[in-house]
Amino acid sequence: MVVGLINANPVVYEKKERRPRNVPTSIDEYAEEPIDQQEIFDHVRDIKDPEHPYSLEELKVVTEDSIEVNDKQSYVRVTFTPTIEHCSMATVIGLCLRVKLMRSLPSRYKVDIRVAPGTHATEAAVNKQLNDxxxxxxxLENPNLVEMVDSCLEPTFG
Structure with missing residues (x-):
């Protein structure tokens, strides 16, 4: 057990089985292929929690249902749910989601990252910071923060 965590024993859920998807074979095909909810979920589901050895999917911080995509308007919204109301890492989690999608999606997409309504004590402040x-x-100019984000985005297998 890790000492000093606000939520030292989070509830851990089973990962959903991955569904097969048609993967574009070229960058041109990828640029033309519409992006959907499942694809966005596949990008963010394995992000590691900054405080625990679990993925955001395993902690139900992100779910496929919490993602909205409008491909025609190049818009993606990910609404995440911190494990506790006073999660000190909510902004870091949101930053991880934003960075992962910035690195994964074509630049035409506007990405909106939000804390689920009523799930965090400083929800408005976190949302403002994540979307400014x-x-x-x-x-992202803070090397310590970038190192933490990169650590959360490292590929996981299991």
Whole structure:
């Protein structure tokens, strides 16, 4: 057990079975292929929690149902649910989601990252920070924060 965590013993859920998808074979085909909810979920489901050895999917911080995609308008919204109301890592989790999608999606997409309504004590402040370009850019200039984000985005197998 890790000492000092606000939520030292989170509930851990089983991962959903991955569904086969048609994967584009070229970058041109990828650019033309519509993006859907399942694809976004596949991008974010394995992000590691900053405090626990579990994925965001295993902690039900993100679910496929919490993702909205409008491919025609190039819009993606991911609504995540922190494991506790006073999660000190909510902004880091949201930043991980944003960075993963920035690295994975074509640049035409506008990405909106939100805390699920009523699930965090400072929900409005977290949402404002996660969706302000200047604040995100400033956060990504902090080498310690970038190292933490990169650590959460490292591929996991299991």
């Amino acid at each position: 370009k200047e604040r995100v850019a400033a956060a």
